[in-house]
Amino acid sequence: MKTILILVFCAAYVIVSAQAKEYVCTPCGSACDKTVHTKPGACPTCHMKLVEKAAILFENLTTDAFCKRITENPNGVLILDVRTKSEFEGTSLRTTYGYFKNALNINVEDLEARMGELTKYKDKEVLVYCSQSIRSPRAAMMLTQNGFQTVKNMSGGVSTLRVDGNECLMRNFVVHK
Numbered sequence: 001m002k003t004i005l006i007l008v009f010c011a012a013y014v015i016v017s018a019q020a021k022e023y024v025c026t027p028c029g030s031a032c033d034k035t036v037h038t039k040p041g042a043c044p045t046c047h048m049k050l051v052e053k054a055a056i057l058f059e060n061l062t063t064d065a066f067c068k069r070i071t072e073n074p075n076g077v078l079i080l081d082v083r084t085k086s087e088f089e090g091t092s093l094r095t096t097y098g099y100f101k102n103a104l105n106i107n108v109e110d111l112e113a114r115m116g117e118l119t120k121y122k123d124k125e126v127l128v129y130c131s132q133s134i135r136s137p138r139a140a141m142m143l144t145q146n147g148f149q150t151v152k153n154m155s156g157g158v159s160t161l162r163v164d165g166n167e168c169l170m171r172n173f174v175v176h177k
């Protein structure tokens with residue numbers, strides 16, 4: 001009798017927790033990232049795969065908080081720029097804004113393949129950015145899935161930075177001329 005009761009409770013628990021699962025689209029920085037779905041599938045807006053909300057383990061920081069992490073923890077952070085090489089270097093025909101000093105540049109499209117290069121930074125706090133925070137949330141998600149424990153994404157991306165008059169940014173961000 002007791003065993004049956006335990007089994008019933010276990011089954012009920014499994015059903016309840018399965019129903020409680022929440023899904024969101026693979027983070028791309030669009031407004032639909034915030035819509036919570038109750039079943040897996042694809043996002044009706046951006047058509048990206050829905051992932052379990054609980055699997056999204058990175059934090060979004062404002063541009064000021066992002067810069068502050070660099071000054072507070074200079075040797076403990078890896079700054080990762082996931083734009084293209086030409087955006088990073090300022091040779092792209094697009095507006096390129098600039099880059100954070102000491103940032104490592106790996107295009108988000110190459111990140112999965114080049115993940116091995118980041119193994120030596122596994123204990124560091126990873127600060128990820130791009131130009132509009134569309135590519136960087138995707139990169140941040142990949143990093144957490146590959147075992148990086150502390151991953152932070154810059155909301156808005158470098159296109160939203162106001163460097164003039166911002167002491168932290170003037171020290172840490174190089175504006176492309």
Ligand SMILES: [Zn+2]
Pocket residue numbers: 025026030032033043044045046047048
């Ligand atoms: Zn979506």
